[in-house]
Amino acid sequence: MSQQTMDCSEARLSLGVYVLGAIDPAERALVDSHLATCRDCRDELAGLAGLPALLARVGAEEAIALSAEEAAPPGLLPDAAKAGLPDTGLLDALAARSERTAASGTGEEPPRELLGAVLDLTAARRRRRNWRNITLTAAAAVVIAGGAFGGARLASGTAQPAPSAGQAFDYGPGGSWQTAVGSTQGMEATVMYRQVGWGTQLAAKVVGIPVDTNCQLWVVGPGGSRELAGSWTTDSNEGLVYYSAGASTPEPDVHGFVVTVSGHQPITVHS
């Protein structure tokens, strides 16, 4: 591989670790510059870009357990046997319970003495969360390079009146609108969101971002998973427009939001 540039065959093979956020930063820069000039690779990337959100539907515990099972059949797992972990049914139940606990935010710990016998879930989750954060700083490049991902690009600089975002986007029945605000380095994002039948309906407003800047709104779900909810290009009516967006993550599972801004730090918004 050349130090300065990357050809299609090299870039293609890197796209898997690129979308999953495991690529190393220096190589990410090479892939980014290749993507900027190669439509075929951008199309390939667009085809893979939806997969992380789908992978997030499976809990890390369950996925890791899938691999652990085949590495050593249940009866041959010495630690599991000592801990009295009999079958995957129990593991599934524990994983589901831990998911619920995370989602309900009660702070109640899953029975670690059992789960810990097989895997250190907390460490795995922490590592994963760290990587998601790193991924997000470069996520703008993914979106810009890949163009629209299916139906994700719900708004492209289309203006809506600001003060009544709730009314402006109030299509059909749903829960009441909630508002969350976050800021980073002089940029501020306001996210309105509500529960609807298909997931979470969102509207985002940003200030302090130059005109014609690409932004993406990500919904942070259980375990630090991210779902792309929408993307837009800032227009001149700064602070007066709400960009509409939507996510399949149910509103009770929404832990927060991240707005990625091309060429800037991402803005974290706590729900």
Place this chain on the structure above:
Amino acid sequence: MAEALASLRPDHRKVIVETYYRGCSVAEAAATLGIPAGTVKSRTFYALKALKLALQERGLAP
């Protein structure tokens, strides 16, 4: 979704577990799995292609 993941070849599933669910870098995954970094990259790419196919078969991906 879990079913689609379970349907993958074990070596494909392992790279996804390491690079996504465990949040490992390419180098960490290579060390854990005992394979070259280049293999982690290419295998992850083909694993995602296989996963997409598995999801399409189940009507879960366009």
